[in-house]
Each structure stands twice: as C-alpha cells, then as structure tokens.
Amino acid sequence: MSAPYLEIKGLKKNYNFKPILRGIDILLDQGKCMALLGANGAGKTTLLRILACLTKPVAGTVRIGGLDIGQDVQQIRLLVGFAGHQPNLYDELTVLENLLFFGRMYAVKNARERADTLLQRVGLARRFSERAGTLSRGQLQRLSLARALLHSPGLLLLDEPDAGLDDEGIAMLEELLREHAAQGGTTLFTTHNFERAETFSDQICMLSGGRVVYQQASSELEAGSVRLAYQEALR
Amino acid sequence: MTFLSQVQAILWKDIRCELRSKQTWMSMGLFALLVLVIFNFAFDLRVDNKAAIAPGALWVAFVFASLLGLGRTITAEQEKGSMDRLMLCPVDRKAIYLAKLLGNILFISVVEIIALPIFAALFAVPLFTGELLPIVLLGTIGIATIGTLFSAIAAATQARELLLPLLVFPLIVPVVIGAVRATGALMTTSVNEPPWLGMMLAFDVIFLSVSLLTFEYVIEE
DSSP states (O other), X not given: OOOOSEEEEEEEEEETTEEEEEEEEEEXXXXXXXXXXXXXXXXXXXXXXXXXXXXXXXXXXXXXXXXXXXXXXXHHHXXXXXXXXXXXXXXXXXXXXXHHHHHHHTTOTTHXXXXXXXXXXXXXXXXXXXXXXXXXXXXXXXXXXXXXXXXXXXXXXXXXXTTTOOXXXXXXXXXXXXXXXXXXOEEEEEOXXXXXXXXXXXXXXXXXXXXXXXXXEGGGOOTTHHHHHHHHHHO | OOHHHHHHHHHHHHHHXXXXXXXXXXXXXXXXXXXXXXXXXXXXXXXXXXXXXXXXXXXXXHHHHHHHHHHHXXXXXXXXXXXXHHHHSOOOHHHHHHHHHHHHHHHHHHHHHHHXXXXXHHHTOOOOSTTHHHHHHHHXXXXXXXXXXXXXXXXXXXXXXXXXXXXXXXXXXXXXXXXXXXXXXXXXXXXXXXXXHHHHHHHHHHHHHHHHHHXXXXXXX
C-alpha cells in the first residue's frame, strides 16, 4: 500500500500564544479530494497556510508527496497550488500578464500555451488583455483558480473556492477538480456549503476549535449526517 | 529558473505595475520638488553660504522622497495580499530582495534625474559634472539598500509609516553625511577631505551583504 500523498500528524499552531490548531491528524491519498468544513475561526485557513508554506507550525509533522515541510520547503512550494479566499492578483497587470508572471516564477514550460488553455477553461479567454483590477469578484476567483493550476500542482489547496462564483462557475470548478483528480492531483478545499462538500469531495473533514471532530468518506455519508455533525461541533 | 531570471521577472512586474499606477513615482517626484522649493525660500542663499546649504538641501530632498517610495516597497504588496502569492512561489528570497532593491534604485534615480536640474536652477549651483554621478549613485544605493530591508520589517507592523523613518534614518546617517560632504566638495575647493566615496562604497557593500543574508528571515513568518 502506497503512502498517503498528504500526511499531517499532530499539527499545532499558535498565534500570540493562543492555540489555533491543537493537534491535527489528516491522511489523504493521491488523486483524492477532501473538503474541510468548520465554523469561522475553526482553523481551516491556518491549516491551508501551513500546507502552502506561508506559516510555520509550532509542533507536528507534514509530508506532501513524501517531502517534509520543515526541510524541503522549496520543493514543496513547487508541488502546491494555492488559491486563497482573496484572489490577491496584481490589479495593474492584465489577466494574461498575471498568469505569465507566475508562470515564470514556477518555471512553467510553454507558459503562454498553458495560460491560454486555462483561461479558456475558466471562461476568461476573451478578457485576457484586460487588467485584473477591472474584473468582477467572480472573475477574479476564476483567474485565481487558473493561477493555482498553472504549474500543474500535485496538491491543490483552495480556500473557499466557491466564493463569488455563479452557477456556471461552480460547475466549472467541479469539472476542474474532477480533471485534477483524474490526472492524479490531490485537493484539499474549504467550504461552508455542505452539499458542495459532499458532491465535490471523496472525504469530508470537520474542524472545530483547532481539532478534527469529524472525518468520513463521502461515499459512506448518510443523508444529513454532515449537517448534524456540524451542529454538534458548534455546541 | 535561474536566480537572475527570477530577479528580472519580479523587477519587470514591479516596473510595469508602477508605470501603470504611477502612484509612487509621482508622489516621490512631487515631494522632492516641494522640499527643494521650500528650502530655496527658507534659506537666505548668498554666494558665500551656498556650498554649505545646497548639498544638505539636495540630500534631504532625496532622502525624504526616497522614504515615500521605500515605504511602499513591501507594504503595497502586503495590503493587496500579493506578497503572500509571491512568497508561495519557489523563488529564492534573495531574488525578491534584489528585485525590490533594483526597482527602488530605479524609482529613486528617476526622481533624482528630474530633481537635479531643478535644484541646480533654484540654488544656482553648477552641479553637472561627471563627478556627481558616483556620489548620487552610491548615495542612492545606500539609502535603497537599507530602506528595502527595513520596509519589509516595518510592513509587518501596524505603525509601518511611523516605524520606517525611525528605523532607516539612524542607519543611513553615514551614507548621507558622505553624500552631503562629497557633493559640497564639488562646489568648493576643499583640502584634507576624507575619502567620502570610498566610505560610501564600503557602507553600501556591507549593508548589501547584510541585507541579502537577512532578508529571508525578515520576510518569512
């Protein structure tokens, strides 16, 4: 049996001595998609930021694709694609320039071709020459997704990727996640939408107070059990 | 991707963003001109005291204008959240520092190129000699080297606009003194002047080395 692609053990994080993550254990196999649920302040975004090497844990270990997050930071950065809650793009650069810049940062071969393909996929092909600052919230979210996928990452981290997306955008997101999984990519995404969590993912993990309080394969879920677990966790 | 192409890509991005937003260059340039005009009116300039006042006025204008731009180096990216995106990339942190430093030197130089002729006209001093170039260049590199590093430190704090001058001014004193005295020496025939250019060069090399080595620890959480 092969080792999980994402392996988190005893992960802890404090901010100003306040514990945010209190010992997270998560295993996720290659090609699988996990939805991370939890109320505001549960520690979802902090967990994603640690996995993206944007912040360091105070304790615990994380292995991504067999690499240790404490030792192989630069290699892990190459493996990870991250789209945060905010798009955080360069407003003054055009849609295409944004992608080409990050293409150069990740040394993507045939970056122009890859950018064109992704812009087509996220429905922004016709807006390639417009400045990112002129795009709507939903369009920025699409561009942010394209940027996260640009270097074909092994692990895709998405913080509320459905925020600001219309129905067509949600369908596009689902399709992109399925394609990513079909190509062997692993995904961890946060959401507040139970239905989306059940539909998009293979596994559901719920955080509360910095701890994993519920973890279940989507296929084994009983109707309404996620909502029930969520309400239980909030008490 | 090589180190130099990483530097080039980030520098290209910064220049393009600045050319389109025009936020930093415009405010830096206007501020430098305002300082020069105010100094011109504030001091009673006579032929015999010009050499004592003019170099100081020039470098005060350059330093203050530079700090306006330096303050935006990292802050602007952090406010937009794009600094996080840059930090996600598998890029050598020294490349980020070097690109930001080169961008700052470029922005400050443009302001200086515009401000110098106006300064020469307002203060009626003959400054356009080849000897001024290394003074301005070394002075600018010194200010930008320290300013770029400390803008990253200040950006992580709440009172960043207040903190940056407090951190930068004491450290750039040697380079500013060197620049003022070397510029003054161009206007008068002075004897027994210390080798100001050599001192500025040494200062630049030391702070550039320290900044390259420490930037990674400053910028990473």
